[in-house]
Amino acid sequence: MSAPPGEVPYRLAGREADVARALDLSGTGRATAEAVRFLRECESRGLRVTWRAAGSPSYDPGLLHHLPPPLELPGHEGELANWRAAYSYGSLHHRRGPGFVTVLDRRQRGTAVRLTLDHPGLLAAFLRLQEPAPLDAVDPEALALLTAERLVLAAGGWAVALPPRIRRWPVPCTAL
Known part of the structure; x- marks a missing residue:
């Protein structure tokens, strides 16, 4: 298994990643996009991540509730409790096919939204945003369309796709 890419310093031990420094979630630049990509890739690989957050999000933090919650979210204890309650592995993920991507979004309790990105412009943008x-x-x-569907975090002049590509599959195969 390859390690998650990115500019986030971490230590990998078995199926666990321990992040060395607090990740910037402020949404004020590239550091937030890199942090989200790192967490997305850990989720994609089924890694348990131990991390702390820094910064006050300038965007709806609910966008990230499909990612493992941090140990600490200074100044936002209520939001941290919401994140912990909402988090579920695989609640937002994508699968790729030839010429399309299918996204399943179950972040909102009691709903499941399935989207197929097959328009060349949308597909190209989604694939481009696998990297910040x-x-x-x-x-x-x-x-604008991907952001409106809550599939992309666009903040601080940077954008990154949110749905991980699930590689470890405890999600029932009939769910997608």
């Missing part, structure tokens, strides 16, 4: 990118590097119309 400056906002001007992505088609603005596609970015």
Whole structure:
């Protein structure tokens, strides 16, 4: 198994990743996009992540409730409790096919939304945002649609896709 990519210093021991420093969730630049990508990739690989958050989110933190919650979210204890209650492995994920991506979003309790991205512009933007990118590097119309569907975090001049590509599959195969 390959390790999660990114610029986040961490230690990998078995199926656990321990992040060395607090991850910036403020949404003020590239550091937030890199942190979200790192957490998304850990989720994708089924790794248990031990991490702490820094910064006060300038976006709806509910966008991240499909990712493992931090040990600490200074100044936002209520939000941390909500995150812990809402988190469930696989509640937002994607699968790829030839010329399309299917996304299943179960972040909202009691609902399941299935989206198929097969329009070339949307698909290209989604795949491009597997890596954090400056906002001007992505088609603005596609970015607006993906952001409206809560599939992309766009903050601080940077954007990154939110749904992990599940590689460890405890999610029932009939769920997608």
